[in-house]
Amino acid sequence: MSTTATLRPGAGATWRTWGRTETAEPVRVLAPTTEDEVVAAVREAADEGLRVKPVGAGHSFSAIAVAPDLQLDLAGLTGLRHADPTTGRVTVAAGTRLHDIPGLLAPHRLAMPNLGDIDAQSVSGAVSTGTHGTGLGFGGLATQVVGLRLVDGRGDVVVIDAEHRPDLLPAAALGLGALGVITEITLQCVPEFLLDAVEAPEPVDAVLAQWMERVRTRDHVEFYWFPHTGTALTKTNTRLPADRPRRPLPGWRRRLDDDLVANGLFGLTCGLATRVPAVAPLVNRVADRVTGHRSFRDLSPAVFTTRRAVRFREMEYAVPVAALPEVAREVMALIERRRWRISFPLEFRAAAADDRWLSTAYGRDSGYVAVHRYWRDRDDDYFPEVEALLQAHDGRPHWGKMHGRTAADLAPAYPRFGDFLAVRDDLDPDRVFANDYLERVLGG
Ligand SMILES: Cc1cc2nc3c(=O)[nH]c(=O)nc-3n(C[C@H](O)[C@H](O)[C@H](O)COP(=O)(O)OP(=O)(O)OC[C@H]3O[C@@H](n4cnc5c(N)ncnc54)[C@H](O)[C@@H]3O)c2cc1C
Structure with missing residues (x-):
């Protein structure tokens, strides 16, 4: 299997968020379609000293998805990997758009327990920023995540679920794109x-x-x-x-x-x-x-x-x-x-x-x-x-x-902020996934 992601003719072109709030002009744009291609892209970028940013649907208004150097467009890393109607657990590739998920779940008569106002986002982008809907009995989309696979800043694949590194799940399920590139997500679904x-x-x-x-x-x-x-x-x-x-x-x-x-x-x-x-x-x-x-x-x-x-x-x-x-x-x-x-x-x-x-x-x-x-x-x-x-x-x-907040005033608002930073140091010690936004809200 090839481990070289397609060079998408996006480099040099201007990337824009849906709300026209932010733009980026990445040095290179790759469109990996497999986890191996993500691993190769991250390793190569780390060797060259390039910073990497995966993007979903560009539906964030903040600069969180702005790619300084290498943009990984995950629009080709999509689809159902596994569904278990008995447990309700469903694994999808990281770039899968929310609007495609109902069709993937329909044969299994399953549904995501709650959704936000729109379904244009990628599942990884949505959970990584804390996307939520409404309902006091229901958490945001990241609470539906029971497992994921992530390529860290060294280019290593980290499996996080109930059996493997469960201590990382509360950080990685809503990781702001700061911990690595998610390649697969397992969601706890419910009967439709x-x-x-x-x-x-x-x-x-x-x-x-x-x-x-x-x-x-x-x-x-x-x-x-x-x-x-x-x-x-x-x-x-x-x-x-x-x-x-x-x-x-x-x-x-x-x-x-x-x-x-x-x-x-x-x-x-x-x-x-x-x-x-x-x-x-x-x-x-x-x-x-x-x-x-x-x-x-x-x-x-x-x-x-x-x-x-x-x-x-x-x-x-x-x-x-x-x-x-x-x-x-x-x-x-x-x-x-x-x-x-x-x-x-x-x-x-x-x-x-x-x-x-x-x-x-x-x-x-x-x-x-x-x-x-x-x-x-x-x-x-x-x-x-x-x-x-x-x-x-x-x-x-x-x-x-x-928003205009910074790490200094966000830290007191989040009791586990320091623990999140420790996980970041562990998974991305060289800050391969940093951008200006993350430096502002998490520090360097
Ligand atoms: C019209 C509109 C309606 C919205 N409605 C709601 C709503 O109802 N509720 C709500 O809470 N929010 C809402 N949002 C906000 C939106 O859900 C989030 O900003 C979401 O992150 C956008 O998903 P995306 O796929 O576009 O991600 P992007 O904006 O492309 O990326 C967001 C972050 O996720 C990271 N990321 C993407 N893929 C990966 C990956 N594979 N691995 C690791 N990190 C990754 C990116 O690097 C970036 O840090 C809305 C936004 C718009 C424009």
Whole structure:
């Protein structure tokens, strides 16, 4: 078998994140399709003193995936390796996109227990940055990882699971791409299930007042608040066995809601609000009227994820879940006080405490606050001022989204930060996987 990865004609070209927040011009771009090719690429790069960065779908907003020297494009390292319907354990190649996983699991009647808002990401990119969905009874995607294979900074393959180096799993399952190149991931899946979805506009004050009761008693709760309005668009999903009747959204309704209203109309109105910021409150009141009010029931991936065609930038923080209503009210008051014209809704979610050392939900049930900017909107004080407020509430930033934190102020926020750095020293002593972002958030 060849151990030489294909040289992809990407070197010299500019790589961009989906949100157009970061660019990279790697010296070399390789597209390995086997673990042996990854090993050879890492060893060769280490010998030449080149730094290596695997990339998934480029859907991080932060500079976490920026490749300084050698970019490993894992789009060809995909597919199902093994599925065991009895245990629910499924092994997929590292570059497999989340949107391909339901098709791979369908013959085995399995599903991932929870998902985020979209499914464009690679499974490795998603778990490495702490991607999460909503549901106080459910952890982020990295909590679904029960094993992985990783090529470390020396080019050695490290197997991490319940039998091999289990001590490394809480670090490697959410490793920020700092520990090595994951080649395979084993996920703990569950029998496939339906979600009964109810989406409705409600007064935001009432939603905040009932926050803890809602997240404790319902499976998956989230809401969007359109700035300059008193309305929250709530989404409440209830898990049901797969043998119950399905009531999927008719194709025309999904296209109308998601493509025309949520994406098409929204794209047009955001563009207008960028040129004439004073219309943002009006835009939001219109969006507030035309969105919401629908109920349907479908297999979980079709309900958890939607298509996002309107480009944006995003910052998201986790705070202790019970603090979310107070934090949300402070953020809302800040937006109105500072008179920013924000055309994009804020998103609020919840997740269970987990044991992944760098998880935003490490050791505590968490509420999530996400702020967005239309990608063409100019930078102002919105993100930095909201970030200062969230940090003051013991907030932890999403590693794949925009933030300004550094190792010095992140270390006290993560009880196992020092242990993670020790694993990094062990697996990547020469910092083959470093980039400027990792130097900022982890140190050199
Ligand atoms: C429209 C949109 C919606 C989103 N929705 C959500 C959401 O609902 N919830 C949420 O939590 N986040 C969300 N995100 C953030 C997104 O899930 C994360 O940023 C995720 O990391 C992107 O996955 P990716 O495959 O694009 O990874 P990339 O951005 O390409 O890479 C992310 C990191 O993973 C590393 N990596 C990739 N592959 C490997 C590998 N094989 N081995 C080791 N490291 C690797 C990279 O080096 C980099 O450090 C959203 C982003 C966008 C643009």
